[in-house]
Amino acid sequence: MTEITITINQQVQSIKAESNLEQVIDLLSLPQQGCVFAINNQIIPRTKWSATTLSQGDAISLFQAIAGG
Numbered sequence: 001m002t003e004i005t006i007t008i009n010q011q012v013q014s015i016k017a018e019s020n021l022e023q024v025i026d027l028l029s030l031p032q033q034g035c036v037f038a039i040n041n042q043i044i045p046r047t048k049w050s051a052t053t054l055s056q057g058d059a060i061s062l063f064q065a066i067a068g069g
Contacts, residue, residue: 004056015054022049024060034065 002017008028015024021044025032037044038061044052054060 004054006054006056006058006060008060009062019054020050021052021054021060024054025049030062031064036063036065037061038063 003014004017004019005012005014006024007013008024008030013024013028015027019027021037021039024030025037032046037049039052039054039058041059041061
């Protein structure tokens, strides 16, 4: 099994090569509700998570919505 290294919120993770964003979110039990994910500073719509294959060195950022008022 080949692995690649990615960064999630500045923490290095090793994952299976050819994993998609949705698989990594599930694997690492990352929150999904009210969250936005960006890969290399490009926001990925939820509808494209399963079609977005990760590559060596990708930097994933997780942003959570915060209510104000």
